[in-house]
Amino acid sequence: MKYKDGEYQLFLNEIGHWIKIEGSSNKTVPLVILHGGPGGNHYVFERTAGPMLAKERTVIYYEQRGCGRSDTPHSEDYSVELLVNDFSFLVEQLGIKRVDVLGYSFGGELALEVALAFPGIINKIVLSAPSLMFSDMVYDIQIQGFKKISDEEFSDRIEKLLSQNLTFKEIWQKVWALADSELVDRFLFEDVKLAKYNRRLWENSGLSNTGKMMKALQGNPPSTPLEKRLNRIMHPTLILTGAHDRNTGLKISNIMKQELPNSKLEIFKKSAHFPDIEEESKFVAKTLQFLR
Known part of the structure; x- marks a missing residue:
């Protein structure tokens, strides 16, 4: 990999993207983190589970076009295909041949789209509370x-x-x-204290979700729904989902477990949509165990 620990602004697919690398001295297969939203950012994950993962793994954060600290495209240029291509440019520019991916919420959905489009660059997949945002x-x-x-x-x-x-x-x-x-x-959230902690971090970040990506993606869904293509993804996949997830729900995770040929589902009994925050230690342990 060409880059060491630090924050970077990389020009990918004609858009400036915010990148952060931690744990490069571990020299593992890089773990690329894909945030949710659509339109979210990594600010909270950087301060919760992320640093714990970076103690053992090389972790790469990047914020998608128009999100967080990345630049906004002209003409609200968003589509699943563009987001997937942005990812491929990222891996190419960093000089990496193969990566693990961890996608949370919509980031899980995007991770699966990347695996379908560029199966050769993906090693293992971790999905945290994954979504199927184009489904009723x-x-x-x-x-x-x-x-x-x-x-x-x-x-x-x-x-x-x-x-x-x-x-x-x-x-x-x-x-x-x-x-x-x-x-x-x-x-x-199930835990009120952690919900308040999460909201304080959101507010401290000074970052906001404009809603433009969500609106654009909903207006331009993939021609074939993702759930009908899941059985083509052969990569080892770990699904981590809160038992009380009211946002994406156990129903979606169970569909993914059923359709992904090489997958395993872990239920977090004390968590809702963010097991990475509500059961952080267990979340990190299960992820690291799987990636090893």
Whole structure:
């Protein structure tokens, strides 16, 4: 690998991308981390599970186009294909022949798309609370997730929306618009203290999700849904999912476990959408054990 520990701005596929490398002295197969969102960043992961992984592995963070500390493309130029190609440019520019990948939430979905497009550069795959964002199933999981943790008044508002002649996506958009930060924290976490810690880190980062990537990707989904292509991915894959995940849900992880030919599913009994934060030590141990 050409680069040592540090932060870099690399020009990939005509876009400046923020890169950070830790643990290069370990000289392992590099572990590339793919963040969620869509439109998120790595600020929290850099301060939680990431440094623990870097004690043993060479870890590479990069933030996707238009996300976090990376540059924004002109004309809101986003698609799964572009994001996958950005990844291939990253690996090429770093001078790496083969990488492991760890994708959380939407990053898990993107990791699988990369494995389908460039199977030769992927060694092992770790999926943390992976999504299938182009499926109506996700909208239903999240709507029911909000209903499960909301008070009677909010639950009644959801029921009223469900009784109207609206699509799942329209209901989902309205539910998210109604939810305040406290409800979102309860939705994403089991442990209230860790939810508050996570939100403080979000606020400290000064980074925000503009929503532009999500909107662009939803308007331009892959021609064949990912769930119908999962059985082509032969890489060893570890799926890490919280038992209480109301955001992407055990249902999606179970589908992936069933369809990915060489996969293993680990359930985190005390976690919701972020097992990397709620059960950090176990998350790191399971990941390192698998990568070894």
